[in-house]
Amino acid sequence: MSPTKVLTEVIREWSEIFMHRSGRDFKRFMDETSLSFSQLSVLMRLKHGGNSGVSEIGDQLGVTNAAASQAVDRLVHLGLIERTEDPEDRRAKRLALTQKGNTLIEKGVEARSKWIEGLTDALTLEQQNMIISALTLLTEAARKTKE
Amino acid sequence: MSPTKVLTEVIREWSEIFMHRSGRDFKRFMDETSLSFSQLSVLMRLKHGGNSGVSEIGDQLGVTNAAASQAVDRLVHLGLIERTEDPEDRRAKRLALTQKGNTLIEKGVEARSKWIEGLTDALTLEQQNMIISALTLLTEAARKTKE
DNA sequence: GGATATATTCAACCCCGCTTAACTAATCAA
DNA sequence: TTGATTAGTTAAGCGGGGTTGAATATATCC
Numbered sequence: 001m002s003p004t005k006v007l008t009e010v011i012r013e014w015s016e017i018f019m020h021r022s023g024r025d026f027k028r029f030m031d032e033t034s035l036s037f038s039q040l041s042v043l044m045r046l047k048h049g050g051n052s053g054v055s056e057i058g059d060q061l062g063v064t065n066a067a068a069s070q071a072v073d074r075l076v077h078l079g080l081i082e083r084t085e086d087p088e089d090r091r092a093k094r095l096a097l098t099q100k101g102n103t104l105i106e107k108g109v110e111a112r113s114k115w116i117e118g119l120t121d122a123l124t125l126e127q128q129n130m131i132i133s134a135l136t137l138l139t140e141a142a143r144k145t146k147e
Numbered sequence: 148m149s150p151t152k153v154l155t156e157v158i159r160e161w162s163e164i165f166m167h168r169s170g171r172d173f174k175r176f177m178d179e180t181s182l183s184f185s186q187l188s189v190l191m192r193l194k195h196g197g198n199s200g201v202s203e204i205g206d207q208l209g210v211t212n213a214a215a216s217q218a219v220d221r222l223v224h225l226g227l228i229e230r231t232e233d234p235e236d237r238r239a240k241r242l243a244l245t246q247k248g249n250t251l252i253e254k255g256v257e258a259r260s261k262w263i264e265g266l267t268d269a270l271t272l273e274q275q276n277m278i279i280s281a282l283t284l285l286t287e288a289a290r291k292t293k294e
Numbered sequence: 295g296g297a298t299a300t301a302t303t304c305a306a307c308c309c310c311g312c313t314t315a316a317c318t319a320a321t322c323a324a
Numbered sequence: 325t326t327g328a329t330t331a332g333t334t335a336a337g338c339g340g341g342g343t344t345g346a347a348t349a350t351a352t353c354c
Contacts, residue, residue, distance in 0.1 A: 014282040015260035090267040091331040113162035119288040134281030141266040238301040
């Protein structure tokens, strides 16, 4: 079997396990925070992709601006995001995570990566170093393919 | 900095990127298939954890049995799962993916791992081998920690 | 056999997030 | 300046998926 074929197979298996566990953790996170999929998507978008306006949120979520506006509004009332007028174009709003929103998302990421960290406890130092190198490679490659 | 500290950091970063992209892909998959988070959870449970009854589905989803029953019913009508009487205990039903449901989930997994496969194209053979080893280690470790 | 427990479904109701449509306000352009 | 366009909000209504509680059928226990 060619190495590329093996790599594909390995990636598939890992992705499946990762998605399965992370999906469960994500669901739990939704329940704990009482936030919907869309609401968390908005928060992660702001965390990851920087600030943006309401329409961009709607585009990303694949919903109408009205729906995006409502979602944003709920998050503002929860104190998780800030909605200020854009000084450059006073029709538009600039959205940003509040401190509270930011730490909430970081808690989520932390929770969802904790189980992987548990996996590495039993590994030798050499194996850990290999994983560091491998994930670093993947992370860098992913960063390069912008969006 | 200790290697464990670095490893934790590397895992966090990789998880964050992975979750972000996969989350987006998952959302797209939900839209394309017109299936809800819960419905896909049920399908993945059946794909992953083997067949089960309605109550177990409910437990896993964290909803009442009535809700689980309804979710199952919708999926049966969509032809994605099969609901047959359990011959051992005729009060219970045994749920299983149909061929259609199975290929649908596999399509989903494939779609969600494809972007990672794209990342590895530009890597040397040596780097690819390292990633194979690393992900294999992680996958095996994950399999060992049952559930 | 009769009482009780278990697995699932049915029925009625509720809430949330989406859509469409109408509206406000700011900007652009002739 | 005024008409068209763009960003966002608001209101009304719908549907999906949840809940509780009763109903049904089978299992289990004495």
